[in-house]
Amino acid sequence: MNRRAGAGTSHSFEIERAAGRDGAVRKQQNLLKYIRDVRHALQHPKHRSEGHAVLISESFLEEVASLLNHFQNPVRAGSLGVPRKQIRTAQLSDRLGDLADDMKTGGFSHVPIVDEGDVVVGVFNEAAVFDYLWSESEKIVGRSMSVQEVLSHCRLDANHTETFRFVGPRIPLEDLVDMFLALESPTTRVGAVFVTASGKSTEQLQRLITPWDVLGGAA
Incomplete structure (x- = not known):
């Protein structure tokens, strides 16, 4: 995503910048932001209780995999x-x-x-x-x-x-x-x-x- 944004070395998830340059990113922008939010919640948990704060379903993983494949193998002219x-x-x-x-x-x-x-x-x-x-x-x-x-x-x-x-x-x-x-x-x-x-x-x-x-x- 950051390569599409022209910010390959950035440590942030540059969705907005990528959406301004890539129509495929722009179309999936809301889903990508949701994935980013889930990733942040998993990577930086703020709760103290035992167990998982977030459970990722198989259907969600399939949706993410499909989106990744779409970006890696886009339909072209x-x-x-x-x-x-x-x-x-x-x-x-x-x-x-x-x-x-x-x-x-x-x-x-x-x-x-x-x-x-x-x-x-x-x-x-x-x-x-x-x-x-x-x-x-x-x-x-x-x-x-x-x-x-x-x-x-x-x-x-x-x-x-x-x-x-x-x-x-x-x-x-x-x-x-x-x-x-x-x-x-x-x-x-x-x-x-x-x-x-x-x-x-x-x-x-x-x-x-x-x-x-x-x-x-x-x-």
Whole structure:
């Protein structure tokens, strides 16, 4: 816990400092404080009577062991979402009709657009289509149109209600949950997270994580 707080040499149980730096600690903060209080009571007993002042139940020990395992082996971005081999991506030459058919039959809402180096340059989704239609009067989207023709409306910095983040594979689950729950602005939130080798947008795509992957029905 103290290593997560950046206070590895401290003799105190630095829960509050660790919670400010680590989402997993923050989520379990109340339980950790309770464990700290129990530890202090056992380590520094103030009673004079014979016998134990505190009895630790098996169920409590199991809860502590489970929490310890959670901290030692946290769920991270590298094991969540869809791996690269299973991601339906788009090339600039792909036809919009084919993408729409695959999205409908596959049940997914975001198609990363990648360049020759497998680097994400945009995302094809409903927001991109609407943005294209409303960019000028009397716009029409045809099935034979290519991704290249609508790319400016699919770019990562397009002004949509969804934004996209890049993270490294060691980012813990709790941080991803915070990303998806937080509003980027009053009308914008993260729609998908892309995992790359070190979390840079200029690196090859490794995994795709959506709110459903970390929030389930609460997304």
